[in-house]
Amino acid sequence: MRKDLSLIRRLEKIEKELGYCQIKLEKEQRLATRVHFLRAHRDHMRNSLSSYPESESGSQNSLGGLSFVEISRKLMEEESSFSFDDIRLEFIAIGMRPEIVDELDLLDQDITDTTEKLQTFRVFHDKIEGLQSERTQALSSFILEEGEPVLKISENFEETESRWNVLTEDLTNIDDALFCVQRANDYLASARNFVLQARSHYSVQDWLETGYLVDLFKHSLIGCIREMLEGAERNLKTALGELICLNDEDYDLFEFSDFAPILLPFYKNLFSDVFKQTKFQDVLSIVEERLDRSERLHKRLEETREAVFDMQMQQETQRENLFQQIGEERRKLRLIS
Numbered sequence: 001m002r003k004d005l006s007l008i009r010r011l012e013k014i015e016k017e018l019g020y021c022q023i024k025l026e027k028e029q030r031l032a033t034r035v036h037f038l039r040a041h042r043d044h045m046r047n048s049l050s051s052y053p054e055s056e057s058g059s060q061n062s063l064g065g066l067s068f069v070e071i072s073r074k075l076m077e078e079e080s081s082f083s084f085d086d087i088r089l090e091f092i093a094i095g096m097r098p099e100i101v102d103e104l105d106l107l108d109q110d111i112t113d114t115t116e117k118l119q120t121f122r123v124f125h126d127k128i129e130g131l132q133s134e135r136t137q138a139l140s141s142f143i144l145e146e147g148e149p150v151l152k153i154s155e156n157f158e159e160t161e162s163r164w165n166v167l168t169e170d171l172t173n174i175d176d177a178l179f180c181v182q183r184a185n186d187y188l189a190s191a192r193n194f195v196l197q198a199r200s201h202y203s204v205q206d207w208l209e210t211g212y213l214v215d216l217f218k219h220s221l222i223g224c225i226r227e228m229l230e231g232a233e234r235n236l237k238t239a240l241g242e243l244i245c246l247n248d249e250d251y252d253l254f255e256f257s258d259f260a261p262i263l264l265p266f267y268k269n270l271f272s273d274v275f276k277q278t279k280f281q282d283v284l285s286i287v288e289e290r291l292d293r294s295e296r297l298h299k300r301l302e303e304t305r306e307a308v309f310d311m312q313m314q315q316e317t318q319r320e321n322l323f324q325q326i327g328e329e330r331r332k333l334r335l336i337s
Contacts, residue, residue: 007141008330014135015323021124021131023165028121030169030245035114037241042107049100052093061212063087068208072275088271094213095267099230106234142333150329157322164319166247167312173242174305180239181298184232188291191228194221195287199279207274216274225283226266233262236294253304258297262290 061068064087074082144151198221207216216222240259269282 005331007138007335008327011135011138011330012323012327014131014138018128018131018135019161019165021128022161023168024121024124025128026165026169027172028118028124030173031114031118031121033245034241035111035118037244038107038111038114041237042104042111045100045104045107049097049104052097052100054097055090055094059212059214061210063090063213068211068275072208072277075272075275076277088268091213091271092264092267095217095226095270096264099263103234141335142330143335144333148329148333150326150333153322153325153329157319157326160315160319160322164312164315167308167315170246170308171305171312173245174301174308177239177242178298178301178305180235180242181294181301184235184239185291185294185298187228187232187235188287188294191225191232192284192287192291194224194228195280195284197221198225199281199284202280204274204277216270222270225287226263229262229266229287232290232294236262251304253300254297258293262286 063071066074066087071084071087075084202221207220217226236259240254240256243253246253265286266283269286270280272278273280273282
């Protein structure tokens with residue numbers, strides 16, 4: 001019987017639409033993973049907020065009933081009879097609490113936006129169901145005997161396309177993570193420059209005598225360092241949210257320590273630096289360590305991105321060849337009378 005080319009073209013159109021829908025479902029799965037990650041992170045941040053009680057000391061020039069000058073003197077003289085734990089915690093809490101509150105607001109918005117985006121993918125489930133029904137109906141017009149080459153080719157095509165879909169979305173996640181890690185590196189490099197400026201231009205003694213914590217944290221070179229570290233930490237967390245969507249068995253890209261908090265060790269080291277007057281050596285150390293770690297992460301991501309791109313191109317070539325073979329084999333089939 002004459003081959004019905006319009007039927008074959010119809011099948012090709014259906015299968016291309018199915019491929020488009022399937023990659024959308026792959027993206028949907030990754031968005032769902034990201035929402036789960038964001039919610040878990042929000043729960044963690046909410047729990048940590050209780051560790052940093054509210055304090056009015058930010059607008060004062062004392063902590064724990066002691067002036068900044070007294071605290072500095074006791075630390076530098078290493079008075080063994082005096083405990084600095086409560087004062088250090090209050091110092092850290094004044095810095096960290098607003099950071100956590102701001103981050104929780106951003107997380108709430110991110111979760112809302114991503115959840116709303118997820119809802120737009122529901123239509124593809126119904127569309128796939130309809131396309132699969134159309135495909136089954138169209139295939140029923142052919143006489144398909146056991147062992148027909150087109151059956152094995154079709155099976156190989158579906159496996160190849162599924163792998164291609166995964167690699168395509170992997171590339172998207174890695175590219176987005178690369179962008180965020182590069183931004184984090186830029187922030188950390190800027191933070192390092194501000195630390196170096198502070199070491200030579202910021203008078204800790206003047207601040208101890210006349211300043212307030214709000215001046216230190218916001219209205220100074222130290223405030224600039226804090227802003228840069230805040231940007232770095234936020235971008236690294238965004239990058240992690242992309243990378244957790246990848247299959248851990250396929251890649252060995254990172255350790256969670258690559259995304260460890262930056263602001264908390266910053267405030268801990270800052271307490272020591274300002275009250276021991278060590279020219280921000282401890283702050284410089286944490287910034288340089290995190291910059292080095294983040295640059296190495298970026299390099300690993302670039303190398304992985306290149307490898308994934310090569311694999312995706314191979315799968316794409318194989319996918320196109322198999323799709324063409326399917327069409328050729330279908331043209332050899334007989335139609336049901």
